Amino acid sequence: MPQSRDSRIAVWGLGLIGYTLAGELARTGRRCLVMDIDRNRVDQLNAGNVPFSHLPRLPQRYDAEVRDGRLRATTDAADLMSEEYSVHILCVPTEAQGAIDSTTLRQVARQIAEGARARPLHLVVESTVAPAWIDSVLHVACRDAGLEHGVDYHLGASPRRDWLTEEGRTMASIPKVYGGDTPEAVTAMETLYGPICDHLVKAPDARHAALVKVVENYFRYRNILIATELSTMLTEYDMAAVLRMAGTKWNMEQYHPSLGIGGYCVPLAKDYLAVEPEVLGLAEQLDADEGKLFDVVRAALRNHSPLGTIGVLGISYAPEMKIHTRSPGVHLARSLADQGARVLVHDPLYSDEEITAITACEPLTFPNGLAGCDAVVLVTPHSAYRAVRQEELVALLGEDCLVVDNLGAWADRDFPAGRRYLEVGGAGYFGKAATSHE
Numbered sequence: 001m002p003q004s005r006d007s008r009i010a011v012w013g014l015g016l017i018g019y020t021l022a023g024e025l026a027r028t029g030r031r032c033l034v035m036d037i038d039r040n041r042v043d044q045l046n047a048g049n050v051p052f053s054h055l056p057r058l059p060q061r062y063d064a065e066v067r068d069g070r071l072r073a074t075t076d077a078a079d080l081m082s083e084e085y086s087v088h089i090l091c092v093p094t095e096a097q098g099a100i101d102s103t104t105l106r107q108v109a110r111q112i113a114e115g116a117r118a119r120p121l122h123l124v125v126e127s128t129v130a131p132a133w134i135d136s137v138l139h140v141a142c143r144d145a146g147l148e149h150g151v152d153y154h155l156g157a158s159p160r161r162d163w164l165t166e167e168g169r170t171m172a173s174i175p176k177v178y179g180g181d182t183p184e185a186v187t188a189m190e191t192l193y194g195p196i197c198d199h200l201v202k203a204p205d206a207r208h209a210a211l212v213k214v215v216e217n218y219f220r221y222r223n224i225l226i227a228t229e230l231s232t233m234l235t236e237y238d239m240a241a242v243l244r245m246a247g248t249k250w251n252m253e254q255y256h257p258s259l260g261i262g263g264y265c266v267p268l269a270k271d272y273l274a275v276e277p278e279v280l281g282l283a284e285q286l287d288a289d290e291g292k293l294f295d296v297v298r299a300a301l302r303n304h305s306p307l308g309t310i311g312v313l314g315i316s317y318a319p320e321m322k323i324h325t326r327s328p329g330v331h332l333a334r335s336l337a338d339q340g341a342r343v344l345v346h347d348p349l350y351s352d353e354e355i356t357a358i359t360a361c362e363p364l365t366f367p368n369g370l371a372g373c374d375a376v377v378l379v380t381p382h383s384a385y386r387a388v389r390q391e392e393l394v395a396l397l398g399e400d401c402l403v404v405d406n407l408g409a410w411a412d413r414d415f416p417a418g419r420r421y422l423e424v425g426g427a428g429y430f431g432k433a434a435t436s437h438e
Contacts, residue, residue, distance in 0.1 A: 008033065009192075010080040010088045012108050014041045014051050014073055016058075017126055017160050018091035023062030024171055026070040028195040034073040035080050042073040054322035054349075059167050077111060086118035087192065090125040095264045098326050100271045105129065106137050113145035113153070121153040122188045126160050128265060130275035131207040131214065134181075149181070156180035156189045157206035159213035172198050177212045179203030217269035224266070225290060227255035231425030232296050238427040240408055257425025259301070259379060259406050260294050260328030262317025267326050298332060300430045301377065304422060305402040307341040311364050311373040314380025314406075315347045315355065322349040324358060328406070329379035333359040344369060348384040367396055375402040381409035394419065 007030055011022045014036035022032035036042055041051040048063035051073070065071040074080070080088070092104045105127065112123065123138065138155055147153045158178035163169035176197035180186040186202065193200055203209035231239035239257055247254025261267045267290075274283035315329040316322055324330055329347070337343045337360065344364035345355050352363035367388055370376055376397065378385055386409050397403065399418040405411060408423050415421040422429050 007031070007087070008084045010035065010085040011091060012036075012080075012088065012112075013091035013093070013127070014038065014045060015091065015093065016052070016055060018089075019045070019051055019062075020060055020171070021089065021091060021126060021160075022071055023060060023065055024196045025192070026062060026065035029070070031070050032072070033080055033085070034071075035075070035077055036073060037075060039075055042075050045071070045073040055320070057320050060170075077115070080112075081115045081117055083118045085116065086120070087122045087124070087188065088112050088116065089192075090123065090127055092127055094127045094129055095268060095325075098264065098268075100130065100268055100275075102130070102133055102137050105133065106141065109138050109141035110145070113142045113147055119152055120184070121147070122185065123153060123155050124185075124189060124192065125155075125157045125206070125210070128159055128213050128217075128268075128272065129157070129210050130272040131210040132275045132277075134207045134210060139181075150184070154180065154182045154185035154188060155206055156185040157203075157209040158189060158193065159210055161213060161216065171196055175199040175201045177201045177203055177209050179206045179209030181206050214269055214272045217266045218273055221261060221266045221269050223253070223255050224258065224261050225293060228257040228293055228297060228425065231257035232293065232430065235430035238423075240411070240423045240426040243425075244408075256407050257297070258328065259297055259377075259424060260326070260331055261290070262325065262327045262329075263323065264325045294328075297424065298335065301332075301404055301424075302336075302339070303431060304404070304420070305375040307336065307339055308374035309342045309344065309372055310336055311370055311376040312336075312343060312345045312359075312361075313347070313364075313366065313376065313378045313385055314382060315345060315358060316349055316380050316382075319380060319382050320349075324350075327380075330359055332377065332379065333361050337361055344373065347380070348382050367392060370396040370401075371398070373401060374398070375404065377404045377406065378409055379406045381407050385409060390414070 009025055009030050009032045011018050011032055011034040014034050018034055022034050026032050044051040048066045050058055062071055090108060092108050094105055095101055134157060142153050156179060158176060162171050162174040176193050178189045178193060178200060180189055227243055243255055246252050270286045271283045273279055312329055312333045315324045315327050317324060317327045333343050333345050343361040345359050345361045346364040346366040355363045390413055394416060397419050401419050403419060403421045405423045411423050
């Protein structure tokens with residue numbers, strides 16, 4: 001791999017991962033060309049703008065790197081195939097319709113292997129992948145194109161693990177795990193990531209590096225299930241409060257019972273893991289267990305209020321992120337509507353038209369629309385919901401209104417008599433309030 005800080009890097013995929021990686025590399029003097037099939041995203045980046053809108057508060061911007069020519073995007077893959085581009089970083093989607101999918105990864109790997117003229121090639125995958133795909137997709141694509149491993153190409157993996165919407169969880173501050181299948185791949189990745197990451201952690205090879213991300217997400221997935229399961233088993237306890245207190249211990253993360261697990265990372269960890277032959281059947285069993293568990297949690301919600309008019313707040317799976325893949329809010333809205341409720345839905349990141357198209361429910365105007373609801377379910381704790389003034393909120397809620405709070409965003413608020421407040425997994429949520437005995 002070229003050692004010059006002016007070396008040219010090919011990045012495949014102009015989503016969040018590709019955009020921020022190319023931007024950070026461009027800041028260190030590398031010239032990055034990003035390939036994407038979305039013409040609008042490409043045009044937005046080349047105009048110096050953030051190329052997508054699903055993260056409105058993304059702290060990083062790279063307009064200066066665009067202006068000085070170090071960061072550019074294209075829709076023509078041929079632009080990345082010259083001898084100038086020996087380093088190709090794959091930041092492509094590996095899920096589709098809420099399921100893991102290696103199609104794009106396979107297509108791009110084949111395209112590079114068959115078309116790139118630089119030798120040797122250095123391929124690095126940053127996308128979340130099943131570790132088995134390192135061999136079955138990436139190495140196979142190169143071998144089928146007649147490339148010899150260790151001579152014509154070197155392969156590595158370094159899955160992204162920073163939380164890009166928060167200032168303190170960046171590529172620089174979060175340890176960067178990387179692994180290569182040859183010594184040359186390892187050296188190339190150290191040259192690539194050293195200038196933009198404060199702490200590099202070397203894995204034995206690419207498969208081990210890929211497995212790190214899958215295992216991290218799998219732990220989080222199982223722990224959310226455990227937190228929710230505890231709340232369904234120990235119904236006389238305020239399990240949400242217990243978990244908050246447990247989370248104050250130095251080696252215990254804080255988890256919360258919930259109405260579901262959303263997104264395309266954490267809930268799919270079991271599926272990436274289940275590609276390994278040793279754990280076949282794991283995903284199917286966990287999918288069944290997860291479905292039964294969250295059915296119990298949603299059923300408890302319905303037991304507290306008749307199916308009248310219900311307001312659902314939040315369809316994105318996480319605060320301030322316009323992503324609704326596997327969203328608990330979407331699932332809840334649709335299921336309540338199927339049972340006969342009039343469901344009104346709001347999310348500050350989505351237009352009324354988008355909400356109706358996604359949920360098949362009516363849009364709700366927040367906060368004034370709360371006045372017509374028999375129950376309100378706060379699913380996603382967006383800042384807009386956390387910021388609403390208590391006096392305004394209480395004035396809008398009817399005297400017999402039920403408020404159900406999925407993740408405890410309003411747990412520290414005082415609701416007057418008549419407005420029933422329940423935190424999912426908290427005191428009384430499963431029908432019997434927590435008691436103390438002197």
